[in-house]
Amino acid sequence: MTLPTKLQEIVDDIASMSREEKLETLIAYAESFPPLPERLKGEREKMEAVPECMTPVFLMAEKQPDGGLIFHFDIPPQSPTVRGLASILANGLNGSKPEEIILVPSDFYHPMNLQEAVSQQRLNGFIGVLSHMKQVAVNFIENKTAPE
């Protein structure tokens, strides 16, 4: 499998960490979680809901001039684990083209051994977020969402 370069780097990096380092990294990702742009606040109905998550999670993407997607997430601050996991995906996939995003296998995260640090239910949510990001990418490919 070929992952987008940035995502592959994150996977390799986290794979080499101890459990404590994984937790610290997840916290760092949660704390650097980008705020939802003002123009998207209160626009949940325009966003993709992720019902697999233990938390209300909404996401959407905007297409850049070069065709890459930038994802935006709406996740409450009371859920840092979900924010951290979503942030890993955003950091790894932002800028990738929809055609690259849909090829990310849903087991790409196995080498990171995140279950050391995070319960299986959370990882189900993580995969839920990825599958909805792919759905958004599919929508772009099929032109269901107006490109910029």
Next chain:
Amino acid sequence: MSYAHPEYLVDTEWVANHLKDANVRIIESDEDPLLYSIGHVEGAVQVDWFSTLQHPLRRDFLTKEQFEEVASKLGITNDTTVVFYGDKSNWFAAYALWLFQYYGHQNVKIMNGGRIKWEQEKRPLVKDVPSYAPTTYKAKDADKSIRAFRDDVFKQLDQKKPLVDVRSPKEYSGELTHMPAYPQEGATRAGHIPTAVSIPWAQAVNEADATFKTPEELRALYEGKNIKADGDIIAYCRIGERSSLTWFVLKYLLGYPTVKNYDGSWTEWGNLVDAPIEK
């Protein structure tokens, strides 16, 4: 009318006034364990229901010896007053408290309202992780009078005694095997245990600030469904965390003498061969 055992509850103000009390240990126990790292009550230690309290191999809790080690590392003596708080209206705080009681720790309390109320009151959260000198902790043998195993549930059914199903109405009715909007956790059958009445856990707390409802409201809620003090009661949910909150309410806020938490809950019963289920 007051709670039957009000000494099991403290308010946020009490906790704020006991942050430096050497006889008090404050424990945060959350559904989302990273919350502690993002900020916690000063001096509080963290206990995670999964990574701290579960047996590393079997589906069970720590052994008595392992529990002693955890308590020692947290600087808890047999006489320490342990105050639990957490996110989600204290679900996992109640779960941790229940386990401390299972191994005989007597002096336990819940901070009413938990993290939600503490944050609403704009009280400070810190990131410093405290360390306490290890203690010599002696746990008691597991107190099986507060924990139901599946055989206890079968006995309960034989004797036509009640269970309280604290899951969401759709889990009870069998439309779902997991909480709405929550992931599936692996039960192959849906429905509820016969004789169980549905009283979702959240009905025991005020939505606005996560505090417990008044004694009058709680009594009306449970007695209204025929869950009364003179009976043996078993509470269950999906993995035993929401039902430990209900266990706490029945045992300490209403003072029912015989209440057990069935931690196997639906993820055991819904997979058990030959177990009766109703929809």
